[in-house]
Amino acid sequence: MSRMVIAAGLAASAVLLLLGKDYLHASLAGSVGGRDCPAALIQEATARAARTFPNDNAEPVIRCMKGPALGLRVDYGASHFLPVLPTLILLGPKGQNTDVLAHELVHAEVRAKTGALVRSYGLPTWFDEGLGMQADERAPFQDLGDLAPSPGDFPELGEIGRPSTFFRAGRQSRLNYGFARCVVAGWLEAEGTDLDGFLKDQSLLGKFPTDRFEPHAAACRERLSQHS
Ligand SMILES: [Zn+2]
DSSP: OOHHHHHHHHHHHHHHHHHHHHHHHHHHHHHHHEEOOOHHHHHHHHHHHTTTOSSOOOOOEEEEESSOBTTBOOSSEEEEOOSSSOOEEEEOTTOOSHHHHHHHHHHHHHHHHHOHHHHHHTSOHHHHHHHHHTTOOOHHHHOOGGGOOOGGGSOOGGGGSSHHHHOOSHHHHHHHHHHHHHHHHHHHHHHGGGHHHHHHHOOSSSOOOGGGTHHHHHHHHHHHTSOO
16 A cells, blocks of 8 residues: 555544544533434524525434533534534524524535535635525625625635635624625626536546635625725
């Protein structure tokens, strides 16, 4: 076996161990500190997520948390992914609503259509979060007028492609989510008629076609920076 194959195998094992530990922790916390969510909430959020993915086939496990459990604190929503096992969605006390659950259901659907590893490592974070935001109508992310940035205040897509650069605190967080929402909405409107096919084409080793989103990013920078 070549050294490269062994190195790739070791890297894959390390990633699985990392994801596995996180998934197991979340799964135990969901069992200890969670309960079934209200059926009406699941029904309404599923209908909302179906606007983005009419052909849904993810069957996530969903737990509504009363509070922190086993050291795990979820305020809004958090999804956990592991190959083979179903996506695990934990909803915190502030996240037991249609917006947050529909957002997480979209993440679960992306994972179902790409696989856990491609979703986590093959897609830019702004794209995955931008898709989630299509089902998430929370007001602060719809209108960024009060942030009043100039077009140059918005990030380059390449700067928000990883979780460590996308997930920020406060104002920057709202800006990133609102911007990602706008960019993905523009792309979906222009060429996203076969979203399932687009997702199936993405792979761990392939290059994500960020250039196809750049015109929409430019339009969003102009539009969102105008005072409303
Ligand atoms: Zn999200």
